[in-house]
Amino acid sequence: MTQQTGAAPRHDIGVRRFGRMNWLGLRALAGREIMRFLVVWTQTLAAPLVTAGLFLAVFSLAIGPMRSEVLGVPFIAFLAPGILMMTVIQNSFANTSSSLVISKVQGNIVDTLMPPLSALELVLGYLAGGIARGLMVGLVIALALWLVLGQGVAHPLWLGAFLLMGAALLGAIGIAAGIISNKFDQIAAITNFIVVPLSFLSGTFYSISTLPPTLEALSRLNPVFYLIDGARYGMIGASDAAPVLGLAVVTLSTFAVSALCWHWLRVGYRLKP
Numbered sequence: 001m002t003q004q005t006g007a008a009p010r011h012d013i014g015v016r017r018f019g020r021m022n023w024l025g026l027r028a029l030a031g032r033e034i035m036r037f038l039v040v041w042t043q044t045l046a047a048p049l050v051t052a053g054l055f056l057a058v059f060s061l062a063i064g065p066m067r068s069e070v071l072g073v074p075f076i077a078f079l080a081p082g083i084l085m086m087t088v089i090q091n092s093f094a095n096t097s098s099s100l101v102i103s104k105v106q107g108n109i110v111d112t113l114m115p116p117l118s119a120l121e122l123v124l125g126y127l128a129g130g131i132a133r134g135l136m137v138g139l140v141i142a143l144a145l146w147l148v149l150g151q152g153v154a155h156p157l158w159l160g161a162f163l164l165m166g167a168a169l170l171g172a173i174g175i176a177a178g179i180i181s182n183k184f185d186q187i188a189a190i191t192n193f194i195v196v197p198l199s200f201l202s203g204t205f206y207s208i209s210t211l212p213p214t215l216e217a218l219s220r221l222n223p224v225f226y227l228i229d230g231a232r233y234g235m236i237g238a239s240d241a242a243p244v245l246g247l248a249v250v251t252l253s254t255f256a257v258s259a260l261c262w263h264w265l266r267v268g269y270r271l272k273p
Contacts, residue, residue, distance in 0.1 A: 029112070031196070033129020037095055044095075046138045048087045049144060056149075059104050063081045071238040072206055075199025078236065081159075082153050082157040082204035084141050085231040087161055089170040092134035093195050096126045096171045100178025101187050109271060123175065123258055130171025131164065138163045138221035151235065158243055165250045166227040170195070179264050179271060198224045203232075208240050223253040228262065 037044035048148040060076050067075040103109040112122070153159055173195070181187040202225040208216050219225050226246030233239035239246075265271070 005059035021072040023117055023119070025115055025117045026125050029117065029122070029125030030128035030132075033095070033126060035101060036099060036129065038132045041078045044091065044133060045136055045140055048258065049140050051122070052083050052087050052141050053144065053148075055082065056193055061135030071232075071240075073236050073238065076149065076152060077124060078207075078232070079205065080145050080149065081235040082228045082233040084138060084145065084235070085143055085166055085228050086199045087136040087162070088205050089166045089199060089227060091137045092130040092167040093170040093174040093191070095133040096130040097178040097190070098174075099126060099129065099189050101184060104178075104212075104271075105184065113268070113271060117129055118259065119262045122265050123172075123261050126172045126175050127168060127258070130174055131167040134167030134171065135163060153235055154237035154241075155234045156236075159231060161247060162227055162234055162243075162250070165247065165254060166231070166235055169223065169227070169250055169257065171255040172181050172254055172261055175261040176264070179261065179269060182270070184225070198222060199228075202228045204228050204232070205241065223249055226250050 056076065056079065059079055063075065069075070070078040100109070103112060119124070142151075142153070176239070177190045179189055181190065203219065203221055208219045208225065211219065220241070226241060226249045229239045229241050230243050230246040230250070233243045233246075263269075
């Protein structure tokens, strides 16, 4: 009886750990990641709105009056969706990457790794924070665009789908960047030399149809291009690529990067001594 009593809890723990999701732990991790940016909302929600507004104001004053229509709409209407998506993905990346790097620098990453959370649950928990921050930023900017510019939404479901997948993709990339980075300057290098160039050179400020054939072909290999282009289709109803193709590329890219993060978390790559 004594051996049977002692064996049962181990079996139950194994079932709970591997047989089904630890929803309580996942909810706790996701809640922690969301509260991280909500407690400093002036930096994480208000600041991106100001940055997006400055981009639009500068381009509107410097180029807007002289620029002809792009894809059949005024230049500012063409520019707005790109600014919206660029801000969403940068904030989603920042949330997941900074969370991991801060935990490493402060030495408390073990508090996240020791609880009974699987690698999948860790990925989903971190992604929840990145997606939540990205979508909140997107909602704030979209509301401001409607109030200030009268910018409507041609296809709300398409816009929502691309914003969701954009936040998920860059959130997953942020997890990967946080895993391989041990210092803030390393994550800053990834941001400055990879994330920002990808978002700027993805048709945010121009239509890729105006590029030389070689550069246009290279742009179509960049998943971030499909995010920008998909958001543009959702808002103004025009795009350089088919939205179905764009959503497929972005979805596959998100699953691929998430799978890599899952593997690294499962084996403890650059996380466990």
